[in-house]
Amino acid sequence: MKYLADFRDPGLARALLAEITASVTRPWTLMEVCGGQTHAIVRSGIDQLLPASLKLVHGPGCPVCVTPIAYIDKAVELADQPEVIILTFGDMLRVPGSNGNLLDAKARGADVRMVYSVLEAVELASQRPDRQIVFFGVGFETTAPGNAMAILQARRLGLANFTILACHVLVPPALRALLTSPTNRVNGYLAAGHVCTVMGLADYQEIVDQFQVPIVATGLEPVDILAGILAAVQQLEKGEYRLENAYQRSVTTTGNSHAREVIDQVFMVCDRIWRGIGFLPASGLAIRPEFAAFDAEQHFRLRATAEPDNGCQAGQVLQGLLVPSRCPHFGGRCKPEHPLGATMVSSEGACAAYYRYQGVVATNEG
Amino acid sequence: MCLAVPGKLIEIFDEASLKMGRIDYNGTVTKACLEYVPEARVGQYALVHAGFAISILDEEEARHSLAAWQELKEKMEGL
Ligand code: SF4
Numbered sequence: 001m002k003y004l005a006d007f008r009d010p011g012l013a014r015a016l017l018a019e020i021t022a023s024v025t026r027p028w029t030l031m032e033v034c035g036g037q038t039h040a041i042v043r044s045g046i047d048q049l050l051p052a053s054l055k056l057v058h059g060p061g062c063p064v065c066v067t068p069i070a071y072i073d074k075a076v077e078l079a080d081q082p083e084v085i086i087l088t089f090g091d092m093l094r095v096p097g098s099n100g101n102l103l104d105a106k107a108r109g110a111d112v113r114m115v116y117s118v119l120e121a122v123e124l125a126s127q128r129p130d131r132q133i134v135f136f137g138v139g140f141e142t143t144a145p146g147n148a149m150a151i152l153q154a155r156r157l158g159l160a161n162f163t164i165l166a167c168h169v170l171v172p173p174a175l176r177a178l179l180t181s182p183t184n185r186v187n188g189y190l191a192a193g194h195v196c197t198v199m200g201l202a203d204y205q206e207i208v209d210q211f212q213v214p215i216v217a218t219g220l221e222p223v224d225i226l227a228g229i230l231a232a233v234q235q236l237e238k239g240e241y242r243l244e245n246a247y248q249r250s251v252t253t254t255g256n257s258h259a260r261e262v263i264d265q266v267f268m269v270c271d272r273i274w275r276g277i278g279f280l281p282a283s284g285l286a287i288r289p290e291f292a293a294f295d296a297e298q299h300f301r302l303r304a305t306a307e308p309d310n311g312c313q314a315g316q317v318l319q320g321l322l323v324p325s326r327c328p329h330f331g332g333r334c335k336p337e338h339p340l341g342a343t344m345v346s347s348e349g350a351c352a353a354y355y356r357y358q359g360v361v362a363t364n365e366g
Numbered sequence: 367m368c369l370a371v372p373g374k375l376i377e378i379f380d381e382a383s384l385k386m387g388r389i390d391y392n393g394t395v396t397k398a399c400l401e402y403v404p405e406a407r408v409g410q411y412a413l414v415h416a417g418f419a420i421s422i423l424d425e426e427e428a429r430h431s432l433a434a435w436q437e438l439k440e441k442m443e444g445l
Pocket of ligand 1: 311312313314315317324327328329330331334335339340341342343344351
Protein backbone atom coordinates (compact mmCIF):
# COMPACT_ATOMS: atom_id res chain seq x y z
CA MET A 1 0.00 0.00 0.00
CA LYS A 2 1.71 3.13 -1.15
CA TYR A 3 -0.81 4.92 1.05
CA LEU A 4 0.92 4.20 4.35
CA ALA A 5 2.90 7.43 4.32
CA ASP A 6 -0.18 9.39 3.27
CA PHE A 7 -1.65 8.94 6.73
CA ARG A 8 1.27 11.04 8.00
CA ASP A 9 1.13 13.61 5.20
CA PRO A 10 1.59 17.13 6.64
CA GLY A 11 -0.51 18.65 3.84
CA LEU A 12 -3.51 16.46 4.66
CA ALA A 13 -2.97 17.12 8.36
CA ARG A 14 -3.03 20.89 7.76
CA ALA A 15 -6.23 20.60 5.71
CA LEU A 16 -7.93 18.60 8.45
CA LEU A 17 -6.71 21.03 11.12
CA ALA A 18 -8.09 23.97 9.12
CA GLU A 19 -11.42 22.19 8.77
CA ILE A 20 -11.50 21.46 12.53
CA THR A 21 -10.72 25.10 13.30
CA ALA A 22 -13.46 26.26 10.93
CA SER A 23 -15.98 23.85 12.49
CA VAL A 24 -15.48 24.74 16.16
CA THR A 25 -17.78 27.47 17.47
CA ARG A 26 -18.00 26.42 21.13
CA PRO A 27 -15.65 24.91 23.72
CA TRP A 28 -15.46 21.11 23.61
CA THR A 29 -13.44 18.49 25.42
CA LEU A 30 -12.58 15.23 23.69
CA MET A 31 -10.84 12.22 25.20
CA GLU A 32 -8.53 9.97 23.21
CA VAL A 33 -8.93 6.62 24.93
CA CYS A 34 -5.76 4.89 23.75
CA GLY A 35 -2.30 5.65 25.11
CA GLY A 36 -0.84 5.06 21.64
CA GLN A 37 -3.00 7.91 20.41
CA THR A 38 -1.80 10.09 23.32
CA HIS A 39 1.79 9.55 22.24
CA ALA A 40 1.03 10.28 18.59
CA ILE A 41 -0.79 13.46 19.62
CA VAL A 42 1.92 14.81 21.91
CA ARG A 43 4.73 13.76 19.54
CA SER A 44 3.18 15.43 16.50
CA GLY A 45 2.09 18.45 18.57
CA ILE A 46 -1.57 18.09 17.54
CA ASP A 47 -2.65 19.19 21.04
CA GLN A 48 -0.81 22.50 20.55
CA LEU A 49 -2.23 23.15 17.07
CA LEU A 50 -5.93 22.69 17.82
CA PRO A 51 -8.08 25.77 18.38
CA ALA A 52 -7.90 26.94 22.01
CA SER A 53 -11.52 26.06 22.72
CA LEU A 54 -10.99 22.41 21.76
CA LYS A 55 -9.32 20.41 24.53
CA LEU A 56 -7.98 16.90 24.34
CA VAL A 57 -7.71 14.93 27.56
CA HIS A 58 -5.93 11.63 27.85
CA GLY A 59 -7.72 8.42 28.66
CA PRO A 60 -7.05 5.18 30.53
CA GLY A 61 -5.88 3.19 27.49
CA CYS A 62 -2.40 2.35 28.67
CA PRO A 63 -2.38 -1.29 29.75
CA VAL A 64 0.95 -1.07 31.53
CA CYS A 65 -0.24 1.98 33.47
CA VAL A 66 -3.39 0.36 34.80
CA THR A 67 -1.81 -2.96 35.79
CA PRO A 68 -2.10 -3.13 39.59
CA ILE A 69 1.04 -2.88 41.71
CA ALA A 70 -0.03 -6.22 43.19
CA TYR A 71 0.60 -7.87 39.78
CA ILE A 72 4.05 -6.33 39.45
CA ASP A 73 4.73 -7.72 42.92
CA LYS A 74 3.48 -11.16 41.86
CA ALA A 75 5.76 -11.06 38.79
CA VAL A 76 8.74 -10.11 40.96
CA GLU A 77 7.88 -12.86 43.45
CA LEU A 78 7.79 -15.41 40.61
CA ALA A 79 11.00 -14.10 39.07
CA ASP A 80 12.78 -14.66 42.37
CA GLN A 81 11.97 -18.39 42.31
CA PRO A 82 15.02 -20.23 40.99
CA GLU A 83 13.15 -22.62 38.68
CA VAL A 84 11.29 -19.77 36.94
CA ILE A 85 12.19 -17.89 33.76
CA ILE A 86 9.88 -14.91 33.39
CA LEU A 87 9.28 -13.31 30.00
CA THR A 88 7.39 -10.13 29.25
CA PHE A 89 7.16 -7.09 26.99
CA GLY A 90 9.91 -4.50 27.44
CA ASP A 91 7.48 -1.97 28.89
CA MET A 92 6.83 -4.08 31.96
CA LEU A 93 10.44 -4.35 33.13
CA ARG A 94 10.74 -0.91 34.69
CA VAL A 95 7.24 -0.53 36.10
CA PRO A 96 7.64 0.01 39.84
CA GLY A 97 6.00 -2.44 42.24
CA SER A 98 5.85 -1.98 46.00
CA ASN A 99 9.26 -3.57 46.33
CA GLY A 100 11.25 -2.79 43.18
CA ASN A 101 10.64 -3.85 39.59
CA LEU A 102 11.55 -6.79 37.36
CA LEU A 103 14.89 -5.24 36.41
CA ASP A 104 15.83 -5.16 40.10
CA ALA A 105 14.96 -8.86 40.29
CA LYS A 106 17.16 -9.46 37.24
CA ALA A 107 20.01 -7.55 38.88
CA ARG A 108 19.89 -9.91 41.86
CA GLY A 109 20.09 -12.93 39.56
CA ALA A 110 16.54 -13.69 38.43
CA ASP A 111 16.10 -14.89 34.84
CA VAL A 112 13.98 -12.09 33.34
CA ARG A 113 13.75 -11.77 29.56
CA MET A 114 12.13 -9.37 27.16
CA VAL A 115 10.13 -10.70 24.19
CA TYR A 116 8.05 -9.30 21.33
CA SER A 117 5.57 -12.15 21.15
CA VAL A 118 4.14 -14.57 23.70
CA LEU A 119 4.91 -17.37 21.21
CA GLU A 120 8.61 -16.91 22.02
CA ALA A 121 7.73 -17.96 25.57
CA VAL A 122 5.89 -21.05 24.31
CA GLU A 123 8.92 -21.94 22.19
CA LEU A 124 11.27 -21.53 25.15
CA ALA A 125 8.99 -23.75 27.27
CA SER A 126 9.28 -26.57 24.75
CA GLN A 127 13.08 -26.17 24.66
CA ARG A 128 13.53 -25.98 28.43
CA PRO A 129 11.43 -28.66 30.14
CA ASP A 130 13.73 -28.27 33.17
CA ARG A 131 12.44 -24.75 33.89
CA GLN A 132 9.08 -23.13 34.58
CA ILE A 133 8.40 -20.56 31.86
CA VAL A 134 6.07 -17.77 32.95
CA PHE A 135 4.82 -15.12 30.53
CA PHE A 136 3.73 -11.92 32.29
CA GLY A 137 0.98 -10.82 29.94
CA VAL A 138 -1.01 -7.65 30.48
CA GLY A 139 -3.00 -5.66 28.01
CA PHE A 140 -6.34 -4.69 26.54
CA GLU A 141 -8.45 -6.58 24.01
CA THR A 142 -5.57 -6.25 21.53
CA THR A 143 -3.18 -8.46 23.52
CA ALA A 144 -5.71 -11.04 24.68
CA PRO A 145 -5.87 -12.90 21.33
CA GLY A 146 -2.12 -13.57 21.45
CA ASN A 147 -2.18 -14.86 25.01
CA ALA A 148 -5.23 -17.01 24.28
CA MET A 149 -3.52 -18.54 21.24
CA ALA A 150 -0.38 -19.22 23.29
CA ILE A 151 -2.41 -21.18 25.85
CA LEU A 152 -4.09 -23.24 23.11
CA GLN A 153 -0.71 -23.87 21.53
CA ALA A 154 0.85 -24.90 24.87
CA ARG A 155 -2.01 -27.33 25.40
CA ARG A 156 -1.61 -28.71 21.87
CA LEU A 157 2.12 -29.24 22.51
CA GLY A 158 1.38 -30.86 25.89
CA LEU A 159 3.57 -28.38 27.79
CA ALA A 160 3.47 -28.70 31.57
CA ASN A 161 5.95 -25.89 32.23
CA PHE A 162 4.24 -22.93 30.56
CA THR A 163 1.97 -20.51 32.41
CA ILE A 164 0.75 -16.95 31.95
CA LEU A 165 0.48 -14.36 34.70
CA ALA A 166 -2.43 -12.64 32.99
CA CYS A 167 -3.86 -9.26 33.88
CA HIS A 168 -6.16 -8.29 31.02
CA VAL A 169 -8.45 -5.29 31.09
CA LEU A 170 -11.34 -4.22 28.89
CA VAL A 171 -12.01 -0.76 27.46
CA PRO A 172 -15.85 -0.48 27.46
CA PRO A 173 -16.27 -0.93 31.26
CA ALA A 174 -13.64 1.77 31.83
CA LEU A 175 -15.49 4.10 29.44
CA ARG A 176 -18.73 3.46 31.30
CA ALA A 177 -17.04 4.21 34.60
CA LEU A 178 -15.71 7.51 33.23
CA LEU A 179 -19.12 8.42 31.82
CA THR A 180 -20.92 7.79 35.10
CA SER A 181 -18.36 9.73 37.16
CA PRO A 182 -19.70 13.06 38.47
CA THR A 183 -16.37 14.74 37.64
CA ASN A 184 -16.54 13.77 33.98
CA ARG A 185 -16.41 16.74 31.60
CA VAL A 186 -15.69 14.96 28.33
CA ASN A 187 -18.07 15.70 25.43
CA GLY A 188 -16.91 13.07 22.97
CA TYR A 189 -14.57 10.09 22.72
CA LEU A 190 -12.02 8.86 20.20
CA ALA A 191 -12.19 5.09 20.66
CA ALA A 192 -8.99 3.06 20.35
CA GLY A 193 -8.80 1.88 16.73
CA HIS A 194 -6.88 -1.29 17.45
CA VAL A 195 -9.15 -2.45 20.25
CA CYS A 196 -12.10 -1.90 17.88
CA THR A 197 -10.21 -3.82 15.18
CA VAL A 198 -10.34 -6.89 17.40
CA MET A 199 -13.68 -6.44 19.20
CA GLY A 200 -15.82 -4.58 16.67
CA LEU A 201 -18.23 -1.78 17.53
CA ALA A 202 -21.28 -3.30 19.23
CA ASP A 203 -20.23 -2.34 22.80
CA TYR A 204 -19.61 1.23 21.72
CA GLN A 205 -23.01 1.54 20.04
CA GLU A 206 -24.56 0.60 23.39
CA ILE A 207 -22.54 3.26 25.18
CA VAL A 208 -23.47 5.91 22.59
CA ASP A 209 -27.16 5.07 23.01
CA GLN A 210 -27.05 4.93 26.79
CA PHE A 211 -24.99 8.06 27.45
CA GLN A 212 -25.82 10.05 24.32
CA VAL A 213 -22.20 10.93 23.53
CA PRO A 214 -20.41 10.80 20.19
CA ILE A 215 -17.82 8.05 19.91
CA VAL A 216 -15.51 7.85 16.90
CA ALA A 217 -13.33 4.79 16.27
CA THR A 218 -9.98 6.40 15.44
CA GLY A 219 -6.65 5.17 14.10
CA LEU A 220 -3.19 6.05 15.34
CA GLU A 221 -1.50 8.00 12.55
CA PRO A 222 -1.64 11.81 12.82
CA VAL A 223 -4.05 12.14 9.87
CA ASP A 224 -6.29 9.42 11.41
CA ILE A 225 -6.39 11.24 14.73
CA LEU A 226 -7.27 14.55 13.10
CA ALA A 227 -10.00 12.85 11.07
CA GLY A 228 -11.39 11.35 14.30
CA ILE A 229 -11.34 14.75 16.01
CA LEU A 230 -13.07 16.37 13.03
CA ALA A 231 -15.82 13.73 12.99
CA ALA A 232 -16.44 14.15 16.74
CA VAL A 233 -16.47 17.97 16.54
CA GLN A 234 -18.89 17.97 13.61
CA GLN A 235 -21.30 15.79 15.57
CA LEU A 236 -21.03 17.96 18.68
CA GLU A 237 -21.56 21.18 16.75
CA LYS A 238 -24.75 19.73 15.22
CA GLY A 239 -25.95 18.41 18.57
CA GLU A 240 -25.70 14.81 17.35
CA TYR A 241 -24.38 11.72 19.04
CA ARG A 242 -23.51 8.76 16.87
CA LEU A 243 -21.02 5.97 16.66
CA GLU A 244 -18.73 6.73 13.74
CA ASN A 245 -15.90 4.74 12.22
CA ALA A 246 -13.01 6.95 11.12
CA TYR A 247 -10.65 3.96 10.79
CA GLN A 248 -12.44 1.96 8.14
CA ARG A 249 -9.36 0.37 6.65
CA SER A 250 -8.96 -1.69 9.82
CA VAL A 251 -12.17 -1.57 11.87
CA THR A 252 -15.33 -3.47 10.88
CA THR A 253 -18.62 -3.60 12.81
CA THR A 254 -18.03 -7.17 13.94
CA GLY A 255 -14.27 -6.93 14.53
CA ASN A 256 -12.00 -9.92 14.07
CA SER A 257 -14.32 -12.89 14.61
CA HIS A 258 -11.46 -15.43 14.71
CA ALA A 259 -9.74 -13.54 17.51
CA ARG A 260 -12.97 -13.01 19.44
CA GLU A 261 -13.78 -16.72 19.33
CA VAL A 262 -10.41 -17.72 20.71
CA ILE A 263 -10.56 -15.03 23.43
CA ASP A 264 -13.96 -16.43 24.48
CA GLN A 265 -12.68 -19.96 24.48
CA VAL A 266 -9.76 -19.23 26.84
CA PHE A 267 -10.87 -16.23 28.91
CA MET A 268 -13.92 -15.16 30.88
CA VAL A 269 -14.95 -11.73 32.10
CA CYS A 270 -13.84 -10.92 35.66
CA ASP A 271 -13.67 -7.98 38.07
CA ARG A 272 -10.40 -6.03 38.10
CA ILE A 273 -8.62 -3.40 40.11
CA TRP A 274 -7.08 -0.76 37.83
CA ARG A 275 -3.90 0.86 39.10
CA GLY A 276 -4.70 4.36 40.30
CA ILE A 277 -8.37 4.08 39.31
CA GLY A 278 -9.66 1.34 41.59
CA PHE A 279 -12.10 -1.53 41.41
CA LEU A 280 -14.20 -1.82 38.24
CA PRO A 281 -16.70 -4.70 38.05
CA ALA A 282 -16.58 -6.97 34.98
CA SER A 283 -13.68 -4.99 33.56
CA GLY A 284 -11.11 -7.67 32.87
CA LEU A 285 -10.43 -11.13 31.50
CA ALA A 286 -9.33 -14.12 33.54
CA ILE A 287 -8.18 -17.54 32.33
CA ARG A 288 -11.09 -20.01 32.39
CA PRO A 289 -10.95 -22.88 34.93
CA GLU A 290 -10.50 -25.43 32.08
CA PHE A 291 -7.12 -23.83 31.43
CA ALA A 292 -6.07 -23.46 35.09
CA ALA A 293 -2.91 -25.49 34.38
CA PHE A 294 -1.68 -22.54 32.28
CA ASP A 295 -2.62 -19.88 34.82
CA ALA A 296 0.43 -18.79 36.83
CA GLU A 297 -1.70 -17.48 39.69
CA GLN A 298 -3.27 -20.90 40.22
CA HIS A 299 -0.19 -22.94 39.37
CA PHE A 300 2.04 -21.10 41.86
CA ARG A 301 -0.77 -20.34 44.35
CA LEU A 302 0.06 -16.65 44.48
CA ARG A 303 -1.50 -14.62 47.27
CA ALA A 304 -3.36 -11.38 46.69
CA THR A 305 -1.68 -8.30 48.16
CA ALA A 306 -3.02 -4.84 48.85
CA GLU A 307 -2.47 -1.84 46.59
CA PRO A 308 -0.06 0.60 48.28
CA ASP A 309 -0.22 4.38 47.74
CA ASN A 310 3.00 6.25 46.94
CA GLY A 311 1.54 9.63 46.03
CA CYS A 312 1.39 8.98 42.28
CA GLN A 313 -1.52 10.85 40.69
CA ALA A 314 -1.84 8.56 37.68
CA GLY A 315 -5.45 7.68 38.49
CA GLN A 316 -6.36 11.33 37.87
CA VAL A 317 -4.20 11.44 34.73
CA LEU A 318 -5.79 8.29 33.33
CA GLN A 319 -9.27 9.70 33.80
CA GLY A 320 -8.46 12.92 32.00
CA LEU A 321 -8.71 14.95 35.22
CA LEU A 322 -5.06 15.98 35.54
CA VAL A 323 -2.52 17.03 32.91
CA PRO A 324 0.70 15.09 33.66
CA SER A 325 2.81 18.22 33.84
CA ARG A 326 0.55 19.46 36.67
CA CYS A 327 1.29 16.46 38.86
CA PRO A 328 3.31 17.72 41.85
CA HIS A 329 5.91 14.97 41.34
CA PHE A 330 6.33 15.36 37.55
CA GLY A 331 10.00 15.84 36.72
CA GLY A 332 10.93 15.92 40.41
CA ARG A 333 10.39 12.78 42.47
CA CYS A 334 9.05 11.19 39.32
CA LYS A 335 11.17 10.83 36.18
CA PRO A 336 11.65 7.95 33.72
CA GLU A 337 14.87 6.99 35.57
CA HIS A 338 13.07 6.81 38.93
CA PRO A 339 9.34 6.68 38.26
CA LEU A 340 6.65 6.77 40.92
CA GLY A 341 4.03 5.49 38.53
CA ALA A 342 3.80 3.25 35.48
CA THR A 343 2.50 6.21 33.47
CA MET A 344 6.03 7.62 33.53
CA VAL A 345 7.69 4.52 32.03
CA SER A 346 5.19 2.92 29.71
CA SER A 347 5.60 3.65 26.00
CA GLU A 348 1.91 4.56 26.08
CA GLY A 349 1.89 6.44 29.37
CA ALA A 350 0.76 10.07 29.24
CA CYS A 351 3.38 11.21 31.78
CA ALA A 352 6.13 9.62 29.67
CA ALA A 353 4.78 11.37 26.56
CA TYR A 354 4.85 14.77 28.24
CA TYR A 355 8.29 14.18 29.67
CA ARG A 356 9.71 13.00 26.38
CA TYR A 357 8.12 15.36 23.87
CA GLN A 358 7.32 18.50 25.80
CA GLY A 359 10.32 18.47 28.08
CA VAL A 360 10.34 19.56 31.68
CA VAL A 361 10.28 23.32 31.74
CA ALA A 362 10.55 23.48 35.50
CA THR A 363 10.11 20.70 37.98
CA ASN A 364 7.08 21.01 40.17
CA GLU A 365 9.10 20.18 43.26
CA GLY A 366 11.64 22.98 42.83
CA MET B 367 2.30 -1.89 23.67
CA CYS B 368 -0.93 -1.03 21.87
CA LEU B 369 1.24 0.40 19.14
CA ALA B 370 0.25 -2.05 16.46
CA VAL B 371 2.06 -1.15 13.26
CA PRO B 372 1.24 -1.94 9.65
CA GLY B 373 3.74 -3.88 7.57
CA LYS B 374 3.80 -5.76 4.27
CA LEU B 375 3.32 -9.51 4.35
CA ILE B 376 6.15 -10.97 2.28
CA GLU B 377 6.03 -14.69 3.11
CA ILE B 378 3.59 -17.18 4.63
CA PHE B 379 4.74 -20.40 6.30
CA ASP B 380 3.89 -22.98 8.95
CA GLU B 381 5.64 -23.18 12.30
CA ALA B 382 4.69 -25.67 15.01
CA SER B 383 1.33 -26.05 13.19
CA LEU B 384 0.64 -22.29 13.36
CA LYS B 385 0.14 -20.10 10.32
CA MET B 386 2.96 -17.57 10.42
CA GLY B 387 4.22 -14.80 8.20
CA ARG B 388 7.20 -12.58 7.63
CA ILE B 389 6.33 -8.88 7.79
CA ASP B 390 8.40 -6.12 6.28
CA TYR B 391 8.21 -2.76 8.04
CA ASN B 392 10.14 -0.51 5.71
CA GLY B 393 13.15 -2.82 5.60
CA THR B 394 12.93 -4.34 9.08
CA VAL B 395 11.56 -7.86 8.77
CA THR B 396 9.97 -9.74 11.67
CA LYS B 397 7.80 -12.78 12.22
CA ALA B 398 4.11 -12.59 13.07
CA CYS B 399 1.37 -15.13 13.73
CA LEU B 400 -1.34 -15.10 11.04
CA GLU B 401 -3.88 -17.39 12.74
CA TYR B 402 -6.31 -14.49 13.15
CA VAL B 403 -6.09 -13.38 9.52
CA PRO B 404 -6.46 -16.71 7.65
CA GLU B 405 -7.46 -14.82 4.50
CA ALA B 406 -4.09 -13.02 4.33
CA ARG B 407 -2.15 -13.10 1.07
CA VAL B 408 1.44 -12.17 0.31
CA GLY B 409 1.69 -8.51 -0.69
CA GLN B 410 -1.10 -7.33 1.62
CA TYR B 411 -0.57 -5.02 4.57
CA ALA B 412 -1.17 -6.45 8.02
CA LEU B 413 -1.62 -4.65 11.30
CA VAL B 414 0.56 -6.50 13.79
CA HIS B 415 0.20 -6.23 17.55
CA ALA B 416 2.60 -7.99 19.93
CA GLY B 417 3.53 -10.61 17.35
CA PHE B 418 -0.01 -11.29 16.05
CA ALA B 419 -1.62 -9.87 12.91
CA ILE B 420 -5.01 -8.52 14.01
CA SER B 421 -6.22 -7.22 10.65
CA ILE B 422 -5.42 -6.96 6.97
CA LEU B 423 -5.73 -3.32 5.96
CA ASP B 424 -8.44 -2.73 3.41
CA GLU B 425 -6.81 -0.83 0.53
CA GLU B 426 -10.13 0.20 -0.96
CA GLU B 427 -11.17 1.84 2.32
CA ALA B 428 -7.78 3.51 2.68
CA ARG B 429 -8.18 4.98 -0.80
CA HIS B 430 -11.69 6.24 0.07
CA SER B 431 -10.57 8.01 3.25
CA LEU B 432 -7.58 9.58 1.56
CA ALA B 433 -9.65 10.78 -1.39
CA ALA B 434 -12.07 12.55 0.95
CA TRP B 435 -9.27 14.31 2.80
CA GLN B 436 -7.48 15.13 -0.43
CA GLU B 437 -10.61 16.93 -1.54
CA LEU B 438 -10.52 18.96 1.65
CA LYS B 439 -6.89 19.82 1.01
CA GLU B 440 -7.58 20.98 -2.53
CA LYS B 441 -10.53 23.04 -1.34
CA MET B 442 -8.30 24.68 1.25
CA GLU B 443 -5.51 25.36 -1.24
CA GLY B 444 -8.04 26.86 -3.63
CA LEU B 445 -9.05 29.51 -1.08
S1 SF4 C 1 4.18 12.32 36.95
FE1 SF4 C 1 4.75 10.42 38.02
S2 SF4 C 1 3.80 10.61 40.06
FE2 SF4 C 1 2.78 12.10 38.71
S3 SF4 C 1 1.03 10.98 37.86
FE3 SF4 C 1 2.69 10.74 36.40
S4 SF4 C 1 3.63 8.78 36.98
FE4 SF4 C 1 2.39 9.43 38.75
